[in-house]
Amino acid sequence: MGTSLQTVEVLAPGQNLNAYMQAVNSFSVLTAEEEKQLAEDLYYREDLEAARRLVMSHLRFVVHIARSYAGYGLSQGDLIQEGNVGLMKAVKRFNPEKGVRLVSFAVHWVKAEMHEFILRNWRIVKVATTKAQRKLFFNLRGQKKRLGWLNNVEAEAVAADLNVDVKNVREMESRLSAYDASFDAGADEDDDTAFQAPANYLEDRRYDPSTMLEKADWTENSLAGLEGAMAQLDDRSRDILQQRWLNDGKATLHDLADKYGVSAERIRQLEKNAMKKMRVFMEA
Template sequence: MGTSLQPVHTLSPGANLNAYIQTVGSFDVLSAEEERRLTEDLYYRQDLDAARQLVMSHLRFVVHIAKSYSGYGLNQGDLIQEGNVGLMKAVRRFNPEKGVRLVSFAVHWIKAEIHEFILRNWRIVKIATTKAQRKLFFNLRSQKKKLAWLTNDEAKAVATDLKVDVTEVYEMEGRLSAHDAAFDAGVDDSDDSAWQAPAHYLEDHRFDPAAQLERDNWKESNLNSLAAAMKQLDDRSRDIIQARWLSETKATLHELADKYGVSAERIRQLEKKAMMKVRAAMEA
C-alpha cells in the first residue's frame, strides 16, 4: 500500500471531524489480492499489523454509512466512532475462506453498532426494545421520509415483510410521530396554549409526607450503596464513572482517552466493566 497508515488510536472523529474524514479518505483502498493476504495473515497467524491495515483501509466506508444516519440529530463523530467499533468486530470475526469481500461482511456489524447507539440516544424514553421493534423503527423511519401516515395496505405490507402483527406497526408509527414534551409550559407560550402543559393537569404527589419519606429513604440507601460500590473500583475506573455519569458536565470518551493516553474504545471498555462491577455491588 502506498499510503503510510497511522496507528488506530491517533484517529479520532470527535476531535476534528473534517480532518478525520479527509485523513481516512486518503488511505489506499485494498485490492482483492491485498485484502486476501491480510485477512489470511490475521485469521491464520493472528497478525495484528494486518488487522490494523484492514481496519484503516475501511474507515472511509464507515464514514459513508454513518452519513446515512445523519437525520437522527445525533453527533456525526459519535456515529462514526460506533461504526468503527462494528468494523473492528467484523475484522476480528472475518473468515477469508467464505469467498466474500470484507466490506460485504462488515456492513452488518457497522450498522448494528450504529443502530444500538441511535436507539440508546435518540429519545429520552426508549422507543424500541425488542428485536422486532428495532426492525420496525428503522424501516418505518426510512419510509417516513416519503410517506405520511401509513395506509392499511402499507401497514399490512410492512407487517408481512417484517413478520410482525399489524398492530405493532401502528404502535411504532405512533411512537415515531410523538416527541419528548416539557413538563412545564414554555416561557413564550400564550395563555391559550400554556394550559396544555402536563404541569397543569397531572396530579402532584411530591408533598405527600409518606411518599416523601419513602423517596428520601430510597435515595439515601441508593447513595450509600453507590458510594460503597465506587470504593471497590480502581482509581482510573472510578474517575471514568465519575466523569461520565456523576459530574454535572459529563466528559466524552475522547476527552478521557486524551487524559489517560489510550483509545476511546479502551475508555468505553473500562466504563462498561466498571458499570458492571458497580451494578453487581449495588444489587448484592
C-alpha cells in the same frame, strides 16, 4: 487489538468531520490479494499491524453507512465512531478462508453498533426493545414515503412486506411520531405557555399531607378490623392464620398438620373456613 496513536485519532472523529473524511479517504483501498494476505497474517499469526491496516482501509466504508442514518437527527461523528467499533469487531472475527471480502462481512457489525446507538439515543423512552420491534423500527422509516400518517392501504402493504400485523405497524408509527417534552418550562417561555410544561400539572401527591393522613387512617382501621376479626376465631383457627399468613417465617401445611396431629388437607380446610369467617367479620 492494539492500535497506534494515529489509528486512535482517526477512529474517534472530532468536530471537524470534513477533515476526518479527508483523512480516511487518504488511506488506500486494498486489493483482494492484499486484503487476503493481511487477513491471514491476523488470523493465523495475530499480526496487529495487519489488523490496523485492515481497519484503516475500511474507515471510508463506515462513513458511507453513517450517512444513510442522517435522518435520525444524531451526530454523524458519534454514528461514525460507533460504526468504527463494529468495524474493529468484524476485523477481529474475520476468517479469510470463508471466501468473502471484509466489506461484505463487516456490514452487519457496523450497522449493529449504529442501530444500538440510535435506539439508545433517539428517544429518552425506548421505542424498540425486542428484535422484531427493532427490525420494524428501522424498516418502517424507510417504508414511509411521506411525512403524514400511513393510510390503511399503506399500513397493510408495510405489514405484508415486513411480515408483521398491521396493529404492530400502527403502534411503531405512533412511537416514531412521538417526541420528547421537557419536564420544566423553558427559560424563554412566557406565562401563557409555561403552564403547559408537565412540571405544572404532573403533581407528585405521594407526600401530600391529606393523602398521607388518609393512608395512615386506612391502615390503622384495617389493622383494627383485622385484630377484631382474629379475636372472634377459635384458638386453633387463629393460630393457623397467624402462622400461615402473618408471621415472617410462614409455616407449611405439613408443619401445622404435625403440630395438631391431623392431615395437611384438614389444615387446608380449617384455613379456608377461617378465611371465610374473617371476611364476614370484617365486612360486618
